[in-house]
Amino acid sequence: xxxxxxxxxxxxxxxxxxxxxxxxxxxxxxxxxxxxxxxxxxxxxxxxxxxxxxxxxxxxxxxxxxxxxxxxxxxxxxxxxxxxxxxxxxxxxxxxxxxxxxxxxxxxxxxxxxxxxxxxxxxxxxxxxxxxxxxxxxxxxxxxxxxxxxxxxxxxxxxxxxxxxxxxxxxxxxxxxxxxxxxxxxxxxxxxxxxxxxxxxxxxxxxxxxxxxxxxxxxx
Amino acid sequence: xxxxxxxxxxxxxxxxxxxxxxxxxxxxxxxxxxxxxxxxxxxxxxxxxxxxxxxxxxxxxxxxxxxxxxxxxxxxxxxxxxxxxxxxxxxxxxxxxxxxxxxxxxxxxxxxxxxxxxxxxxxxxxxxxxxxxxxxxxxxxxxxxxxxxxxxxxxxxxxxxxxxxxxxxxxxxxxxxxxxxxxxxxxxxxxxxxxxxxxxxxxxxxxxxxxxxxxxxxxxxxxxxxxxxxxxxxxxxxxxxxxxxxxxxxxxxxxxxxxxxxxxxxxxxxxxxxxxxxxxxxxxxxxxxxxxxxxxxxxxxxxxxxxxxxxxxxxxxxxxxxxxxxxxxxxxxxxxxxxxxxxxxxxxxxxxxxxxxxxxxxxxxxxxxxxxxxxxxxxxxxxxxxxxxxxxx
Numbered sequence: 001x002x003x004x005x006x007x008x009x010x011x012x013x014x015x016x017x018x019x020x021x022x023x024x025x026x027x028x029x030x031x032x033x034x035x036x037x038x039x040x041x042x043x044x045x046x047x048x049x050x051x052x053x054x055x056x057x058x059x060x061x062x063x064x065x066x067x068x069x070x071x072x073x074x075x076x077x078x079x080x081x082x083x084x085x086x087x088x089x090x091x092x093x094x095x096x097x098x099x100x101x102x103x104x105x106x107x108x109x110x111x112x113x114x115x116x117x118x119x120x121x122x123x124x125x126x127x128x129x130x131x132x133x134x135x136x137x138x139x140x141x142x143x144x145x146x147x148x149x150x151x152x153x154x155x156x157x158x159x160x161x162x163x164x165x166x167x168x169x170x171x172x173x174x175x176x177x178x179x180x181x182x183x184x185x186x187x188x189x190x191x192x193x194x195x196x197x198x199x200x201x202x203x204x205x206x207x208x209x210x211x212x213x214x215x216x217x218x219x220x
Numbered sequence: 221x222x223x224x225x226x227x228x229x230x231x232x233x234x235x236x237x238x239x240x241x242x243x244x245x246x247x248x249x250x251x252x253x254x255x256x257x258x259x260x261x262x263x264x265x266x267x268x269x270x271x272x273x274x275x276x277x278x279x280x281x282x283x284x285x286x287x288x289x290x291x292x293x294x295x296x297x298x299x300x301x302x303x304x305x306x307x308x309x310x311x312x313x314x315x316x317x318x319x320x321x322x323x324x325x326x327x328x329x330x331x332x333x334x335x336x337x338x339x340x341x342x343x344x345x346x347x348x349x350x351x352x353x354x355x356x357x358x359x360x361x362x363x364x365x366x367x368x369x370x371x372x373x374x375x376x377x378x379x380x381x382x383x384x385x386x387x388x389x390x391x392x393x394x395x396x397x398x399x400x401x402x403x404x405x406x407x408x409x410x411x412x413x414x415x416x417x418x419x420x421x422x423x424x425x426x427x428x429x430x431x432x433x434x435x436x437x438x439x440x441x442x443x444x445x446x447x448x449x450x451x452x453x454x455x456x457x458x459x460x461x462x463x464x465x466x467x468x469x470x471x472x473x474x475x476x477x478x479x480x481x482x483x484x485x486x487x488x489x490x491x492x493x494x495x496x497x498x499x500x501x502x503x504x505x506x507x508x509x510x511x512x513x514x515x516x517x518x519x520x521x522x523x524x525x526x527x528x529x530x531x532x533x534x535x536x537x538x539x540x541x542x543x544x545x546x547x548x549x550x551x552x553x554x555x556x557x558x559x560x561x562x563x564x565x566x567x568x569x570x571x572x573x574x575x576x577x578x579x580x581x582x583x584x585x586x587x588x589x590x591x592x593x594x595x596x597x598x599x600x601x602x603x604x605x606x607x608x609x610x611x612x613x
Binding site for chain 2: 109
């Protein structure tokens with residue numbers, strides 16, 4: 001599903017080059033649930049961004065589901081993300097002016113799906129994450145755990161093959177974190193989503209099938 | 221839900237700021253409307269001037285007079301000049317001592333011909349007849365009559381510094397005229413030239429301020445003017461004849477610096493409006509950088525973000541523009557316009573917000589909305605997704 005070969009990533013701070021990933025090679029099979037762990041600055045978020053098509057490598061190739069995404073143009077990459085990737089962020093990143101169902105519907109605005117069908121799919125996604133009672137609530141009216149579940153519903157509404165999660169439980173209490181992790185497990189096992197999750201939390205990492213550790217830009 | 225409705229909902233994020241910004245747009249729009257109305261009203265005379273009237277005045281300046289025999293000479297050669305009818309007027313410069321602070325135009329005219337040349341002045345046949353028959357009769361505009369409480373039959377005494385030999389001039393109001401065209405000042409006071417002429421000092425006698433001629437062929441008004449001036453070329457006072465529009469324009473030319481200043485101020489107001497709006501939009505964009513990052517992550521393109529930013533700005537500008545018009549319209553129509561027409565009718569006989577001015581003000585506010593959002597929209601379109609998301613963390 002995900003094949004990274006000889007990935008380099010270098011950032012520049014003024015004239016200074018900072019190498020974040022160094023000749024990294026990684027193979028993640030379809031349908032797996034993997035956790036990326038490592039100390040701050042080890043390159044795990046950078047790796048996640050590359051897998052999600054949010055950033056481009058300085059060298060090497062990224063192939064996802066048979067497609068070389070490092071060769072796509074900006075607009076092709078945006079379309080690819082819309083079709084293939086669901087994002088779950090640490091701080092949920094819901095639009096505060098939209099209700100839960102509208103937030104979930106947001107990615108569908110980029111498709112040709114008719115308005116009524118868009119709404120139906122958004123409601124279905126919210127039902128899957130157990131929030132059908134909160135559809136018309138605004139983010140400020142939801143708890144952190146509920147907000148993250150709305151974010152998960154937004155991530156799956158397009159039925160993407162890949163879910164990328166950046167510290168999805170980082171802002172949650174243990175109970176809410178458990179609920180979110182259970183939901184991710186369900187999506188992985190029952191809906192066969194491939195999930196790549198960056199986390200600092202060993203308890204969260206245990207829920208993933210495979211745990212990979214990064215240190216200084218390379219897999220340990 | 222669509223992109224536009226999201227832009228609309230974004231307005232509700234910081235209601236206090238939005239209200240202040242809408243007011244910040246509305247107030248300049250009110251000012252813009254007032255300034256454009258002043259400019260429009262000032263230029264109205266030249267725009268709506270009759271195309272078939274030629275005004276003949278002293279060649280040097282319109283405040284110098286012409287010999288009254290020029291009127292007779294012009295009428296004698298009317299056919300060869302291409303003139304249907306001529307009349308004349310002289311500036312009397314009088315005031316009513318009972319209303320010392322009220323200014324209105326007082327003109328000595330030929331009552332037999334004046335209303336035939338100025339057909340847009342409307343008066344009943346009975347009142348016209350009464351005015352013609354009374355040598356001390358006066359014809360006053362309806363706005364002036366209403367303002368000073370005059371009615372037909374009233375006796376009025378005026379005083380003028382132009383003719384100091386006669387301290388008091390007695391008149392009887394014989395008629396009240398109305399206007400059928402916007403260009404006519406409804407605050408003027410007309411009386412018999414002969415009444416004035418027979419009473420003034422010998423040195424001031426038999427002088428008229430200007431002569432107005434209706435021409436046979438309006439398309440040849442300029443040629444008629446040239447022929448009239450040629451006729452008086454070899455006499456002691458040379459003339460300058462222009463069609464009424466050009467005459468008004470030459471009068472306006474003396475205020476051209478003021479008009480240009482008003483034009484510049486109205487543009488400066490639009491710039492201020494765009495700065496107010498631009499600041500609000502830029503603040504909003506800065507605060508929402510992380511959200512734009514999320515939108516880009518889930519597949520939105522830079523053009524979608526540009527639609528959000530532009531849409532929000534144009535909506536704000538549109539609301540501000542509409543509110544500005546809602547405030548300006550009754551302010552001018554019910555208050556300021558009437559006050560100006562009554563008190564400055566010579567310069568602004570018709571002071572109202574025209575549909576063109578309202579459309580220009582609303583259109584300008586929308587254009588300013590687009591311009592104000594241009595830089596923030598450009599910056600959003602250049603946003604790198606990873607950097608935008610990093611600001612979240």
